[in-house]
Amino acid sequence: xxxxxxxxxxxxxxxxxxxxxxxxGIDLDVAACTSMVVIGGSGSGKSVLLKCVLGLIEPDAxxxxxxxxxxxxxxxxxxEKMRARIGMLFQNGALFDSLPVWxxxxxxxxxxxxxxxxxxxxxxxxxxxxxxxxxxxxxLWPAELSGGMQKRVALARxxxxxxxxxxxxxxxxxxxxxxxxxxxxxxxxCVKRLGSTAVAITHDMASARRIGDRAAMIHKGRIVWExxxxxxxxSGNEVVDQFTHGRHAGPIQxxxxx
Amino acid sequence: xxxxxxAVAAIGRALLGACRLTGSIALFGLEGLSHVVRPxxxxxxxxxxxxxIGYYSLPVVALTAVFTGMVxxxxxxxxxxxxxxxxxxxxxxxxxxxxxxxxVLAGLMVAGRVGAAMAAELGTMxxxxxIDALTTxxxxxxxxxxxxxxxxxxxxxxxxxxxxxxxxxxxxxxxASAKLGFNTEVYLTNTLNFVRTDDxxxxxxxxxxxxxxxxxxxxxxxxNSRGGAxxxxxxxxxxxxxxxxxxxxxxxxxxxxxxxx
Numbered sequence: 272x273x274x275x276x277x278x279x280x281x282x283x284x285x286x287x288x289x290x291x292x293x294x295x296g297i298d299l300d301v302a303a304c305t306s307m308v309v310i311g312g313s314g315s316g317k318s319v320l321l322k323c324v325l326g327l328i329e330p331d332a333x334x335x336x337x338x339x340x341x342x343x344x345x346x347x348x349x350x351e352k353m354r355a356r357i358g359m360l361f362q363n364g365a366l367f368d369s370l371p372v373w374x375x376x377x378x379x380x381x382x383x384x385x386x387x388x389x390x391x392x393x394x395x396x397x398x399x400x401x402x403x404x405x406x407x408x409x410x411l412w413p414a415e416l417s418g419g420m421q422k423r424v425a426l427a428r429x430x431x432x433x434x435x436x437x438x439x440x441x442x443x444x445x446x447x448x449x450x451x452x453x454x455x456x457x458x459x460x461c462v463k464r465l466g467s468t469a470v471a472i473t474h475d476m477a478s479a480r481r482i483g484d485r486a487a488m489i490h491k492g493r494i495v496w497e498x499x500x501x502x503x504x505x506s507g508n509e510v511v512d513q514f515t516h517g518r519h520a521g522p523i524q525x526x527x528x529x
Numbered sequence: 530x531x532x533x534x535x536a537v538a539a540i541g542r543a544l545l546g547a548c549r550l551t552g553s554i555a556l557f558g559l560e561g562l563s564h565v566v567r568p569x570x571x572x573x574x575x576x577x578x579x580x581x582i583g584y585y586s587l588p589v590v591a592l593t594a595v596f597t598g599m600v601x602x603x604x605x606x607x608x609x610x611x612x613x614x615x616x617x618x619x620x621x622x623x624x625x626x627x628x629x630x631x632x633v634l635a636g637l638m639v640a641g642r643v644g645a646a647m648a649a650e651l652g653t654m655x656x657x658x659x660i661d662a663l664t665t666x667x668x669x670x671x672x673x674x675x676x677x678x679x680x681x682x683x684x685x686x687x688x689x690x691x692x693x694x695x696x697x698x699x700x701x702x703x704x705a706s707a708k709l710g711f712n713t714e715v716y717l718t719n720t721l722n723f724v725r726t727d728d729x730x731x732x733x734x735x736x737x738x739x740x741x742x743x744x745x746x747x748x749x750x751x752x753n754s755r756g757g758a759x760x761x762x763x764x765x766x767x768x769x770x771x772x773x774x775x776x777x778x779x780x781x782x783x784x785x786x787x788x789x790x
Binding site: 322325326351354355357359361365366367368369378 | 650654657658659661662663664665666667668
């Protein structure tokens with residue numbers, strides 16, 4: 272491990288919704304210019320973790336630092352400046368259906384970088400090309416795109432402003448294996464080209480190994496394992512092994528409610 | 530004794546819930562309006578909201594106003610004839626339309642058409658993470674989604690009510706002259722001589738308040754919707770019902786303020 276301070280440092284992060292404890296003291300470091308993949312079962316708190324880092328959900332306790340700055344105690348102006356450095360790919364794309372594709376892609380540029388419409392449109396076409404879409408797609412509406420194309424547009428929107436941190440929430444959910452691999456390769460390509468630090472959450476093992484340099488697993492609100500992404504299938508941790516191999520029997524018990 | 534305490538506790542919980550909801554809506558509205566004077570302001574979105582409320586609601590409001598004026602003339606003519614007071618038909622129509630029916634009916638029509646659409650659009654944006662996406666793209670969702678709609682409602686409904694007032698009076702005039710045999714010149718003279726500026730202005734002030742209420746309820750319920758399609762459906766219903774009830778309640782309060790002596 273490098274001696275450099277981590278790009279993202281999370282300590283003792285806790286979040287509960289009513290009686291349901293989702294995050295129960297998460298500790299996680301993400302080194303600069305690396306990709307961290309966080310895996311875990313459905314409802315294990317992966318998305319909540321990302322939303323806490325983005326400031327979309329306020330945690331109950333703990334600290335989150337980006338480049339040594341405590342993001343939980345920033346004023347609104349500082350928080351907006353910090354968010355301008357982050358790109359986010361949402362699970363279902365979250366494209367604005369009232370805007371054409373090019374305006375979706377250029378939204379961040381128009382909102383915070385104060386570029387004019389012509390420049391924004393050119394940049395949108397450039398980024399669309401990087402994710403394998405023709406410039407003519409920019410004139411379509413999100414509802415006219417297939418699921419895979421929507422994911423590509425969402426990826427283009429996330430990277431359009433050249434952020435130095437990228438978050439990916441279940442980037443391959445709902446896609447066929449081939450399109451999933453295409454999206455993963457685009458993600459790796461974008462992260463390398465921008466030199467960004469990336470955090471992806473997924474329960475797709477193939478995707479996790481393709482995207483990640485390192486991986487961590489959340490179980491019962493805690494990080495139970497962390498290591499190289501290449502070791503995911505052979506971690507030696509019985510929780511991770513049960514999850515990655517999809518075994519019915521093991522320490523992970525599905526919660527059933529009557 | 531325990532049953533009595535349970536009943537009191539239930540009433541207390543309901544009251545506290547109502548207070549919490551009222552406070553939450555008030556804070557939401559104040560925050561939305563505060564962005565009017567805090568740049569950036571999204572003019573394009575304001576114009577879109579203004580057109581949605583003001584222009585695209587015109588046909589339904591116009592039809593409602595015309596038919597209401599017609600019915601009012603017919604009903605008042607038959608009612609007033611019992612007292613040999615048919616000459617008051619023009620006065621009754623213009624007063625009812627400008628003070629009450631113009632703003633109230635326009636408000637209710639817009640609540641059904643625009644309030645529901647606002648709640649459905651914002652609710653869908655909430656449950657599909659589009660509102661979170663706005664935040665991650667350094668855009669304040671209140672400023673971007675709520676403020677233009679609140680301002681659109683506040684400014685567009687008075688203009689709609691001006692049209693509704695004119696068409697409502699016209700509807701009454703058509704029935705009075707074509708069906709009831711009133712002299713057209715006398716009817717118009719009676720109308721113009723009787724109506725006062727404050728009758729029209731009070732109606733327009735009511736319209737501004739109703740427009741704000743419709744937009745506020747649509748935005749509040751949509752913005753805070755939860756739970757997928759069912760949540761969006763509930764938000765839409767709540768937006769229309771709450772806006773309609775508030776229009777009628779505020780109509781009484783404003784009438785009391787303007788006209789109670």
